[in-house]
Amino acid sequence: MTNRSFLWDLAKKYFTAGLIGLTISDRYVSVTAVRGSSMYPTLNPHKKYSDGFVFDDYVLVEKLCLEKYKFSRGDVVVFRSPDNFEEKQIKRITALSGDWVNLSFPSDAVRIPNGHCWVEGDNVSCSMDSRSIGPIPLGLICGRVTHVVWPPQRISRIISGPSNRVEWSEGGAI
Amino acid sequence: MMLSSACRSLELGRTTLDFVACGCSSNASFDRFSVRNCSKGVLRNVKRGSNGRKLLCRRHDIWRCSVFSTKTSEPVLSGVSSGPPPVQDLTEELVSPSSIADLFEVVADDLQTLNKNLQSIVGAENPVLMSAAEQIFGAGGKRMRPALTFLVSRATAEIAGLKELTKEHRRLAEIIEMIHTASLIHDDVLDDSDLRRGKETVHQVYGTRIAVLAGDFMFAQASWYLANLENLDVIKLISQVIKDFASGEIKQASGLFDCDIQLDEYLIKSYYKTASLIAASTKGAAIFSGVDSDITEQMYQYGKNLGLSFQVVDDVLDFTQSAEQLGKPAGSDLAKGILTAPVIFGLEKDKKLRDMIESEFSEIGSLEEAISFVKNSGGIEKAQELAREIADQAVRNLQCLPPGPFKFALERMVYGPSMLPTLNFTGDVLLVEKMSPLLGKVGPGDVVLVRSPENPRKCITKRIVGVAGDTVSFLVDPGNSDRSHSLVIPKGHVWIQGDNIYASRDSRQLGPIPYGLILGKVFCRVSLVALLINAISLKHTLFLFT
Numbered sequence: 001m002t003n004r005s006f007l008w009d010l011a012k013k014y015f016t017a018g019l020i021g022l023t024i025s026d027r028y029v030s031v032t033a034v035r036g037s038s039m040y041p042t043l044n045p046h047k048k049y050s051d052g053f054v055f056d057d058y059v060l061v062e063k064l065c066l067e068k069y070k071f072s073r074g075d076v077v078v079f080r081s082p083d084n085f086e087e088k089q090i091k092r093i094t095a096l097s098g099d100w101v102n103l104s105f106p107s108d109a110v111r112i113p114n115g116h117c118w119v120e121g122d123n124v125s126c127s128m129d130s131r132s133i134g135p136i137p138l139g140l141i142c143g144r145v146t147h148v149v150w151p152p153q154r155i156s157r158i159i160s161g162p163s164n165r166v167e168w169s170e171g172g173a174i
Numbered sequence: 175m176m177l178s179s180a181c182r183s184l185e186l187g188r189t190t191l192d193f194v195a196c197g198c199s200s201n202a203s204f205d206r207f208s209v210r211n212c213s214k215g216v217l218r219n220v221k222r223g224s225n226g227r228k229l230l231c232r233r234h235d236i237w238r239c240s241v242f243s244t245k246t247s248e249p250v251l252s253g254v255s256s257g258p259p260p261v262q263d264l265t266e267e268l269v270s271p272s273s274i275a276d277l278f279e280v281v282a283d284d285l286q287t288l289n290k291n292l293q294s295i296v297g298a299e300n301p302v303l304m305s306a307a308e309q310i311f312g313a314g315g316k317r318m319r320p321a322l323t324f325l326v327s328r329a330t331a332e333i334a335g336l337k338e339l340t341k342e343h344r345r346l347a348e349i350i351e352m353i354h355t356a357s358l359i360h361d362d363v364l365d366d367s368d369l370r371r372g373k374e375t376v377h378q379v380y381g382t383r384i385a386v387l388a389g390d391f392m393f394a395q396a397s398w399y400l401a402n403l404e405n406l407d408v409i410k411l412i413s414q415v416i417k418d419f420a421s422g423e424i425k426q427a428s429g430l431f432d433c434d435i436q437l438d439e440y441l442i443k444s445y446y447k448t449a450s451l452i453a454a455s456t457k458g459a460a461i462f463s464g465v466d467s468d469i470t471e472q473m474y475q476y477g478k479n480l481g482l483s484f485q486v487v488d489d490v491l492d493f494t495q496s497a498e499q500l501g502k503p504a505g506s507d508l509a510k511g512i513l514t515a516p517v518i519f520g521l522e523k524d525k526k527l528r529d530m531i532e533s534e535f536s537e538i539g540s541l542e543e544a545i546s547f548v549k550n551s552g553g554i555e556k557a558q559e560l561a562r563e564i565a566d567q568a569v570r571n572l573q574c575l576p577p578g579p580f581k582f583a584l585e586r587m588v589y590g591p592s593m594l595p596t597l598n599f600t601g602d603v604l605l606v607e608k609m610s611p612l613l614g615k616v617g618p619g620d621v622v623l624v625r626s627p628e629n630p631r632k633c634i635t636k637r638i639v640g641v642a643g644d645t646v647s648f649l650v651d652p653g654n655s656d657r658s659h660s661l662v663i664p665k666g667h668v669w670i671q672g673d674n675i676y677a678s679r680d681s682r683q684l685g686p687i688p689y690g691l692i693l694g695k696v697f698c699r700v701s702l703v704a705l706l707i708n709a710i711s712l713k714h715t716l717f718l719f720t
Contacts, residue, residue, distance in 0.1 A: 068631070069630040069631055079690075080688070080690030081666070081690070082666055082667070082688035082690065083664070083665050083666040083688075084665070084666050085611075085614075085666060085688065085689040085690035085692075086614075113628070114628045114629065115626065115627050115628040115629045115630055116627065136688075137625070137627035137630065137688065137691060138630040139625030139626065139627060139630035139690075139691045140688060140690045140691060141630075
């Protein structure tokens, strides 16, 4: 009998912990792994093909920004890929709605529609971002990356860097 | 101890609340759907292969869930809890008659041919009559009845193995449109109206005599062509219709301001006025396809139910739409003494309404009072309910047809552009299930909650009409059926559309929506009455426990 009630208690504890963990991870903050090197050197600054998963960065993703969807240029965000909703990508926002972005090829300027943003990876040479898929709706964003939490020697804050892509911003000064 | 048992009953209560609210208690008079139907909506898998097929939708069981009022959506089966409660950008889903245009895409060529033939068919015997006929044919019009004929023809032709429509099918559609137009000309004379389809009426331009004679001429021409079809069943069917038109008008004229009118009299009158022609055309189309008599009978019933539901909705719109939308003052039927479904239902409740009607609105302001009485007595909701029941019956009549674009268009005719305010989301409680999009199980026909691509803080409720790989043809401007666009939905995106294509901001303006923006699938609407009843019973349950 005591064994059974012990198991039952344990199960309840795990279930409660699981629920709490799920809620926190969904609403407030979670940790996710970074794969690929499109955000080199900010994230995953190691040589490609030479390291395993152990050395991939793990980052802290905060979800409080999803209350108001107020992002600034230079935020690193996690978003669902528009082509495949199951995939999540991490890139930096370089321009917001209303801004005009200069495309190098073909060379014209694109205005970012309302409710969208322009994302780019820091590693310009190998990054699948808004330069190929266009501006992405803000609604696809799942959270903002604030810190690197693993590996231990790389624990640091992610700085919201400046952008150099915006041609002209409706909000005035970039 | 007490506290925990109270909590447990609260939990139970809430689940029950959700389900019973969804299932609708038997007390509430409007609700008629069971929990089973709602759960069917949840468990139903929408799995579709996507091989670049033409736009196809599936009618789905959202219609089976109950109707009506109040605020925000409640996540029920939330495996993953949401963020802040979504702010809903809800459009009022009053569907307008002309949103038929995109449904008729599948028979657009047939309609083009019909238009050309109609000009020539009227005959060159008398130039005045010809120009009178041109006046009204040239004004356009939705060509809904011929389109229905073509849709049924093509759908039944598939069963019979016919590849193309026969000459008889096309001639039948032309005859139907002529009869319909002739009745419109005469109606305009009787009502003394100035405008029809945006142009001046025949009797305005040519005078009453020409108008009456032109109408007679068209009836006669139609009969002559009908006789030349040499199919006795169809001849009997259609000639009955012309008699029914007159019967209906006479019944209506003799029953003005008569408060003792019963619902079945009203339905018979509606049948004569509207449904008779539609039923005859659908049955005739099936007869010419050469299918069995049970299918033709089902087509007859379909046409009849469709026509009746159209008429009831038309009568409801006379009350609910504003003067600008209608093109004439609201409540004009009531002013003339024509008592329609909402009024009949309202009369059951209100004695004062009866007095006002019997006084024939002699007092100034009594018409407006009467209109607001009808609105407050719930007559409009009951009439909508009636229309929905009849529409459901119409869809059941379509079961004998093979699935395909034509059957789908016929189904959509019933619920979509049949002017049923199908999903009046404004202020509704919607039960949204959030697991399906994460599992990839939402598909065409589902009503979903989507984050707006223009403003991520707003959530909009629309129907998924196509998935990645589908080809979508749509009209950019629903009022102008010439400019139609076609595109293939890219990978990872869906096409959403509101049922009211006039007032809806959807994929036609926003483009295909990434699947990742879908928040959840709407599977139920909750009746306020059921909610209240359950709130009261929940309180009692709590008292019992504590």
